[in-house]
Amino acid sequence: MTWTGLPPKHLGMLFDWHAGKRRQTEMHLDRPFDIAPDGGLVYDGAALAGLVQQASAWFSAAGVRRGDRVAVIKRNHFDMVLLAAGAARIGAVAATISSANRSVHLQEMLEKLQPRLTLTSSDVLDRARSAGVDLAHAGRLLLLDEPQDGLPQGATLLRELQGSVVPEVSLGGDDEPMMITHTSGTTSTPKLVVHTPSSARAGTRLELLPLPFAVNGSRDVALSSISFAHSRAYAWAAAQLRWAPKRLVIASSHDAADVERVLETHRPSTVEATPNVFQSWVPLLRRRPELFGHVRYYMNTFDMMHPSIARQFLQASRRTMPMWAHSWGQSEVGPIAGSAWGRRQMLSHAGTAEDNMNTLGWPWPGLIRLRVVDADTGRRVRRGERGVFMVKTPALCTDYWGDTERYRSKRAGEWWNTGDVGYQDRLGRVHFVDRAVDAIDGTSATELESVLLERLAGALEIILLARDDGDPVPVVCVDGEFSMAAWRDATRDLPALAEPVVMPWSDLPRTSTWKVRRKELRQTIFVGGDDTVLDERFI
Numbered sequence: 001m002t003w004t005g006l007p008p009k010h011l012g013m014l015f016d017w018h019a020g021k022r023r024q025t026e027m028h029l030d031r032p033f034d035i036a037p038d039g040g041l042v043y044d045g046a047a048l049a050g051l052v053q054q055a056s057a058w059f060s061a062a063g064v065r066r067g068d069r070v071a072v073i074k075r076n077h078f079d080m081v082l083l084a085a086g087a088a089r090i091g092a093v094a095a096t097i098s099s100a101n102r103s104v105h106l107q108e109m110l111e112k113l114q115p116r117l118t119l120t121s122s123d124v125l126d127r128a129r130s131a132g133v134d135l136a137h138a139g140r141l142l143l144l145d146e147p148q149d150g151l152p153q154g155a156t157l158l159r160e161l162q163g164s165v166v167p168e169v170s171l172g173g174d175d176e177p178m179m180i181t182h183t184s185g186t187t188s189t190p191k192l193v194v195h196t197p198s199s200a201r202a203g204t205r206l207e208l209l210p211l212p213f214a215v216n217g218s219r220d221v222a223l224s225s226i227s228f229a230h231s232r233a234y235a236w237a238a239a240q241l242r243w244a245p246k247r248l249v250i251a252s253s254h255d256a257a258d259v260e261r262v263l264e265t266h267r268p269s270t271v272e273a274t275p276n277v278f279q280s281w282v283p284l285l286r287r288r289p290e291l292f293g294h295v296r297y298y299m300n301t302f303d304m305m306h307p308s309i310a311r312q313f314l315q316a317s318r319r320t321m322p323m324w325a326h327s328w329g330q331s332e333v334g335p336i337a338g339s340a341w342g343r344r345q346m347l348s349h350a351g352t353a354e355d356n357m358n359t360l361g362w363p364w365p366g367l368i369r370l371r372v373v374d375a376d377t378g379r380r381v382r383r384g385e386r387g388v389f390m391v392k393t394p395a396l397c398t399d400y401w402g403d404t405e406r407y408r409s410k411r412a413g414e415w416w417n418t419g420d421v422g423y424q425d426r427l428g429r430v431h432f433v434d435r436a437v438d439a440i441d442g443t444s445a446t447e448l449e450s451v452l453l454e455r456l457a458g459a460l461e462i463i464l465l466a467r468d469d470g471d472p473v474p475v476v477c478v479d480g481e482f483s484m485a486a487w488r489d490a491t492r493d494l495p496a497l498a499e500p501v502v503m504p505w506s507d508l509p510r511t512s513t514w515k516v517r518r519k520e521l522r523q524t525i526f527v528g529g530d531d532t533v534l535d536e537r538f539i
Contacts, residue, residue: 116139195231
């Protein structure tokens with residue numbers, strides 16, 4: 001059968017649809033899929049669809065039936081999306097959970113999920129056991145590999161299910177749960193976010209439009225290095241299979257040494273990663289800028305971007321007009337707003353007090369309605385005044401699995417409390433300030449962090465932590481020796497800050513999307529001496 005038009009709303013048929021298209025893309029991997037270790041590094045449309053069908057057969061043979069939940073906990077790779085599609089193909093719902101989460105958080109998520117089947121790997125079980133956590137009894141256990149000390153009782157190896165009969169397609173309805181992903185978990189255990197075919201399609205609608213420059217064309221080589229456990233991966237997959245660029249390149253490892261090998265083979269024309277992944281690539285960029293010379297379009301998701309980082313990547317491009325797309329959204333609602341930045345615009349603000357990317361343009365028309373409200377009263381504030389962002393969108397998730405009361409507490413009718421603080425200017429443009437839980441009175445931590453990263457030579461990361469009883473405390477990571485004189489010069493015209501705390505970049509606690517766990521960082525920095533009350537109403 002030949003398919004045409006837009007991709008199907010249902011994830012369970014997405015890869016079959018792509019395999020039936022006249023124009024297809026080819027996926028190139030940095031390492032083999034964990035579910036197909038002998039499958040090689042290149043997959044065409046038929047091969048991807050075949051893996052999804054095999055996944056549905058494995059799940060069916062393991063006893064998964066329509067309406068059941070499947071937990072997928074493994075290291076980062078695009079096969080998490082394929083496994084979710086395989087489950088959806090038989091009416092089950094997969095929760096894709098990054099193994100980079102703390103073991104205790106994995107346990108808490110599994111307790112909420114109550115899966116019929118948990119697919120994971122021996123290293124996840126071993127790490128959990130070392131932390132005093134048992135993950136082996138969340139439903140039937142299906143293992144990607146065999147533990148050195150033998151299979152847990154009742155567990156099955158994935159290879160034992162190879163060759164199982166592919167079951168009939170049995171899709172859930174448009175408004176039934178289709179997939180479960182999770183939030184980044186910067187403040188606590190990640191929340192399990194439920195999306196249906198309808199809400200997922202609404203969140204992908206923007207990328208299915210033929211937007212100039214942003215859409216990957218038939219000659220593009222598109223590299224993605226994101227967390228493939230998150231909802232962004234599903235929207236990305238649907239859009240890329242729709243537009244079918246020349247190649248899709250999966251950089252499942254964010255490590256610069258692994259990415260360098262990928263870039264040597266595939267010189268991408270578009271690159272998507274998370275802000276802190278881009279940040280970790282800066283030493284590679286400085287050493288081998290030619291690897292990014294073909295890039296015409298960068299995009300970051302999941303977090304706020306610092307211009308000092310984006311600027312270096314734009315300057316490495318040999319294209320005439322490379323662009324940077326800065327997208328703001330959430331797992332619960334998809335894209336909210338975004339803006340494009342050119343090289344000249346980036347250079348013109350370098351080192352000034354306005355050197356930030358917190359101006360995010362207008363809410364996406366036809367997809368998002370946005371208003372700014374007072375955090376205490378819920379009333380709308382005037383243009384230019386700070387408040388909490390509320391959004392209304394058909395892309396809103398339908399629940400937090402196992403935590404419905406928290407989900408309801410963040411809704412006001414059809415409006416969703418994002419927990420982000422900012423304002424709209426007189427033209428209606430969105431200006432992001434901070435997460436409500438991290439907000440600093442009278443200033444913006446994210447804006448000051450951007451300015452300082454540009455001004456302080458060798459800075460790898462700077463995080464400002466609010467304190468009720470004093471000035472914000474900077475946590476500074478540098479490449480080389482820290483200079484107090486250079487710090488004083490960098491902060492000369494900025495709001496008052498406390499003495500900086502210097503620590504290695506590798507010691508910063510991070511989520512699976514490489515966001516900094518600021519609450520955990522606070523506990524490290526202010527051991528036994530922090531009485532600051534954080535606004536945790538909207539997390």
